[in-house]
Amino acid sequence: xxxxxxxxxxxxxxxxxxxxxxxxxxxxxxxxxxxxxxxxxxxxxxxxxxxxxxxxxxxxxxxxxxxxxxxxxxxxxxxxxxxxxxxxxxxxxxxxxxxxxxxxxxxxxxxxxxxxxxxxxxxxxxxxxxxxxxxxxxxxxxxxxxxxxxxxxxxxxxxxxxxxxxxxxxxxxxxxxxxxxxxxxxxxxxxxxxxxxxxxxxxx
Amino acid sequence: xxxxxxxxxxxxxxxxxxxxxxxxxxxxxxxxxxxxxxxxxxxxxxxxxxxxxxxxxxxxxxxxxxxxxxxxxxxxxxxxxxxxxxxxxxxxxxxxxxxxxxxxxxxxxxxxxxxxxxxxxxxxxxxxxxxxxxxxxxxxxxxxxxxxxxxxxxxxxxxxxxxxxxxxxxxxxxxxxxxxxxxxxxxxxxxxxxxxxxxxxxxx
Amino acid sequence: xxxxxxxxxxxxxxxxxxxxxxxxxxxxxxxxxxxxxxxxxxxxxxxxxxxxxxxxxxxxxxxxxxxxxxxxxxxxxxxxxxxxxxxxxxxxxxxxxxxxxxxxxxxxxxxxxxxxxxxxxxxxxxxxxxxxxxxxxxxxxxxxxxxxxxxxxxxxxxxxxxxxxxxxxxxxxxxxxxxxxxxxxxxxxxxxxxxxxxxxxxxx
Numbered sequence: 058x059x060x061x062x063x064x065x066x067x068x069x070x071x072x073x074x075x076x077x078x079x080x081x082x083x084x085x086x087x088x089x090x091x092x093x094x095x096x097x098x099x100x101x102x103x104x105x106x107x108x109x110x111x112x113x114x115x116x117x118x119x120x121x122x123x124x125x126x127x128x129x130x131x132x133x134x135x136x137x138x139x140x141x142x143x144x145x146x147x148x149x150x151x152x153x154x155x156x157x158x159x160x161x162x163x164x165x166x167x168x169x170x171x172x173x174x175x176x177x178x179x180x181x182x183x184x185x186x187x188x189x190x191x192x193x194x195x196x197x198x199x200x201x202x203x204x205x206x207x208x209x210x211x212x213x214x215x216x217x218x219x220x221x222x223x224x225x226x227x228x229x230x231x232x233x234x235x236x237x238x239x240x241x242x243x244x245x246x247x248x249x250x251x252x253x254x255x256x257x258x259x260x261x
Numbered sequence: 262x263x264x265x266x267x268x269x270x271x272x273x274x275x276x277x278x279x280x281x282x283x284x285x286x287x288x289x290x291x292x293x294x295x296x297x298x299x300x301x302x303x304x305x306x307x308x309x310x311x312x313x314x315x316x317x318x319x320x321x322x323x324x325x326x327x328x329x330x331x332x333x334x335x336x337x338x339x340x341x342x343x344x345x346x347x348x349x350x351x352x353x354x355x356x357x358x359x360x361x362x363x364x365x366x367x368x369x370x371x372x373x374x375x376x377x378x379x380x381x382x383x384x385x386x387x388x389x390x391x392x393x394x395x396x397x398x399x400x401x402x403x404x405x406x407x408x409x410x411x412x413x414x415x416x417x418x419x420x421x422x423x424x425x426x427x428x429x430x431x432x433x434x435x436x437x438x439x440x441x442x443x444x445x446x447x448x449x450x451x452x453x454x455x456x457x458x459x460x461x462x463x464x465x
Numbered sequence: 466x467x468x469x470x471x472x473x474x475x476x477x478x479x480x481x482x483x484x485x486x487x488x489x490x491x492x493x494x495x496x497x498x499x500x501x502x503x504x505x506x507x508x509x510x511x512x513x514x515x516x517x518x519x520x521x522x523x524x525x526x527x528x529x530x531x532x533x534x535x536x537x538x539x540x541x542x543x544x545x546x547x548x549x550x551x552x553x554x555x556x557x558x559x560x561x562x563x564x565x566x567x568x569x570x571x572x573x574x575x576x577x578x579x580x581x582x583x584x585x586x587x588x589x590x591x592x593x594x595x596x597x598x599x600x601x602x603x604x605x606x607x608x609x610x611x612x613x614x615x616x617x618x619x620x621x622x623x624x625x626x627x628x629x630x631x632x633x634x635x636x637x638x639x640x641x642x643x644x645x646x647x648x649x650x651x652x653x654x655x656x657x658x659x660x661x662x663x664x665x666x667x668x669x
Contacts, residue, residue, distance in 0.1 A: 460484055
């Protein structure tokens with residue numbers, strides 16, 4: 058179940074990566090790289106950080122081909138994609154939750170402390186998008202957008218909390234997932250933002 | 262002793278990270294990330310590079326909370342901070358030395374060759390600031406500023422040299438630390454710079 | 466043989482890194498870092514990604530000194546370098562092939578699946594240049610340039626294909642290397658490009 062959502066999610070993320078590459082007029086190699094980084098970068102950073110070798114996707118080349126195909130296909134169907142905007146938003150939210158919960162489980166399986174489990178989830182959830190923005194030479198969107206990383210943080214915290222309470226894992230995954238989706242929907246619908254910190258200096 | 266300085270240092274570095282995030286109008290999630298990356302990024306890069314798993318801060322969640330609190334507190338007290346500029350400069354220099362010497366010791370404990378020990382120190386000392394600047398989409402300051410990374414390099418080299426001469430570790434740490442502080446103070450006071458390399462091309 | 470080409474290649478790459486740093490008016494520390502990252506960054510990323518510790522250059526400090534000397538020497542001889550442009554192009558192409566084939570061999574020695582072996586080669590070949598551009602705050606050139614990463618991809622694929630066919634390793638290396646060089650030469654001579662994907666949005 059989480060795997061099915063995960064596959065949908067990396068496909069959707071690869072497509073957003075390809076669109077970002079297209080905005081920078083990259084060639085199809087650049088499109089492939091950005092699609093790959095956006096879809097699989099979060100998990101890669103997590104694995105490298107936790108010392109979780111071999112890195113997940115190196116053991117599942119099929120994910121790789123899925124992501125590259127999705128990226129390249131996007132270059133063909135891009136003109137029609139703006140009509141699917143709403144579906145993208147849903148897929149992206151599902152992906153965020155799936156990535157986050159998978160990230161928590163990887164850290165749990167390595168017996169990291171609770172705080173690190175949550176951070177592992179958030180990193181898996183948002184790092185793909187951060188890398189996409191760094192490679193495309195933008196200030197990462199996630200640091201300035203409506204509630205996004207915070208939703209990942211809440212989802213991971215709920216999951217870890219319920220787990221400590223002894224809730225069965227399948228129930229727990231479903232509940233955390235749905236709470237995350239609801240929160241993300243609310244954030245978009247109500248246009249919730251985190252408070253912004255603006256700091257100006259004369260000399261610096 | 263080095264630990265106390267280290268805690269002061271990551272607090273100070275987290276605050277400089279938060280201010281940099283504020284200059285880019287990030288939300289408080291972005292502020293937390295940049296504070297975290299600035300304070301703990303150097304050690305993280307070092308651990309990932311040396312294969313030193315688990316990465317240090319994952320075993321000390323307290324550091325994490327210290328860094329995040331410092332970052333968030335900065336958003337509240339920012340308007341008054343320019344008065345503390347001099348204290349920041351001192352804390353930052355102490356942090357640079359503490360990070361550098363800790364970085365050397367990690368590589369030593371893994372039996373890396375001498376050159377790698379020194380590089381490990383410099384990476385621990387300066388990478389936090391480099392990552393902060395990359396995430397904030399600036400050309401890293403450290404590549405263009407007055408003597409900073411070079412001071413880390415001298416400190417690490419002195420430490421490694423005295424160690425090879427058989428100097429007792431505590432004495433050695435103190436001596437290297439003070440030489441580094443003196444050099445950094447001189448560099449700021451006298452406005453010392455490394456020579457700059459400027460290269461212009463017509464076509465490129 | 467591959468080692469000799471490798472040494473030539475990291476020297477040439479360090480020099481291109483130094484020139485890029487010079488275009489950003491970096492000081493000689495920045496020049497050293499960018500030279501180092503450009504020459505050894507690809508292999509470092511590969512080793513961190515594959516969990517191949519210790520990272521290669523930490524066991525060969527001589528490479529380090531070679532790269533740093535090449536970077537610093539470049540600041541002295543830069544004004545005359547534009548005359549050597551053609552030699553640079555050849556050295557750079559040789560480096561790309563050498564890096565790519567070495568990257569394949571590292572992944573092979575760790576028993577990664579074929580797809581990962583090829584990716585490991587391409588990462589080793591192009592990541593140094595990508596890191597150089599990210600640190601210099603440019604959109605990576607390799608995502609937009611004439612056939613470059615694709616040549617690495619073809620070279621690695623040929624190598625892996627011939628290896629699966631049972632071709633002797635030395636012959637295989639030579640053949641893959643020469644095919645890559647020929648393709649790169651053709652790409653430059655005929656100004657071959659990959660198709661570019663441009664995507665414009667009004668609102669985003």
